[in-house]
Amino acid sequence: MDVTLNRRQALVLVGAAATLSAHAAGADLRIGYQKSSVNLMVVRERKLLESRLPGVATKWVEFPAGPQILEALAVGSLDFGFTGDTPPVFAQAAGKDIWYAGLEPPKPASSAILVPSDSRIRTLADLKGRRVGFQKGSSAHFLVVRAVQKGGLQWSDITPVTLTPSDARAAFERGALDAWGIWDPYYAAAEIDGRARVLSTGVGLTSNNSYYLASRALTRDARTLKALFDSLSExxxxxxxxxxxxxxxxxxxSGLPLSTTIRFLERRTAGPVTRLKDADIADQQRVADTFAQLGLIPHPVRVADAVLKA
Known part of the structure; x- marks a missing residue:
């Protein structure tokens, strides 16, 4: 009996080891990115993963924004993805199995509240009673929340209009929105074409952190994560x-004008990918607490519970 149990235990251990080393053994590595994912796009273009992960096929999938990336990650369609600060909060509050694996330096100047160039809106307080567009659960969602707070308003003082970036721009240009919370490169594109005026950037409102999220399976694959972070920093x-x-x-x-990508890169903060430190977790906890206090997520979350430890 003891011999049989030992054999069974050995088989279980072998199976677990095979699961943990799936990526190293050559299974596809599925990565979600968006137009703001500069480093991921460069990793793909310059094939920086190939030498670090020989034999691993990488599948790249573009999404319009972070919420869609994390939904795909949560249902097992992706292994790794890039988002702003808010999508992980909404995902964690919804019970999604996602993990903060790393982050880039803050980029507060890379997002903004825009208004039409001829708008009478001059201050954040002027947003009262206005239709404000943003992608629900995106970094722009938190940007708008903070803009409302800084303007001395209540969330109920505005009319939120939740749209994807492309739909929001169309609505903005036809006058269906009074203001629009958005990030680069969409922000740069709207700013350059002259139809938008910056009411406020994210400076003084939000750190606008960018995170790399991983599936549970990938968090157990230290070799692949190291290869990803080394490639991203390179x-x-x-x-x-x-x-x-x-x-x-x-x-x-991206199909965007060169003037847009130039502007996007001019205000983008550079720096290597790092693991989350205590201060980073505390900053993200403030984002989560803000949404919980406003009742915009179903219950409070503890960010640290979803952070991959170094």
Whole structure:
């Protein structure tokens, strides 16, 4: 009996080991990105993962925003993805099995509340009674929340209009929105074409942190995570030294005008990918607490419970 149990235990251990090393063994690595995911796009273009993960096929999938990336991650369609600060809060509050694996430096200047160029809205307080568009559960959602607070208003003082970035821009341009919370490169595109005026950037409102999220299975694969973070940091350094080439590449890949990608990169904060430190977790907890206090998520969440420990 003891021998049989030992054999069964051995089989279980072998099976577990096979699961944990699935990516190293050559299973597809599925990565979700969006138009703001500069480093991921450079990693893909320059094939920075190939030498670090020989034999691993990488599948790249573009999404319009972070909430869609985390939904795909939660249902097992992705292994790794890039989002702003708010999507992980909504995902965690909904009981999704997602994990904070790393983050980039804050980018508060890379998001803004925009109004039409001829708008009478001049201050954040002027948003009272206005239709304000944003992608629900995105970093722009928190940006709008903070803008309302800084303007001395209540959330009930505005009419939230939740739209994807492309739908929001169309609504903004036809006059169906009085203001629009958005991030780069959509922000840069609207700003450059002259139809939008910046009411406020994210500076003084939000850190606008960018996170890398992983599936539970990937959190157990230290080799693949290290390869991802090393590649992302290498990509970031390359972008910093090759901004013009990067702008041209992004314009081709995204279909955006070159002037837009140049503006996007000009205000983008560079820096390597790091694991979350206590201060980062505390900053993200403030985001989560704000949504909970307003009743915009079903219950409070403890961010630290979903953070991959170094």
């Amino acid at each position: 990509a970031d350094a390359w972008v910093k030294s090759n901004r013009s080439e990067t702008a041209h590449f992004l314009a081709v890949e």
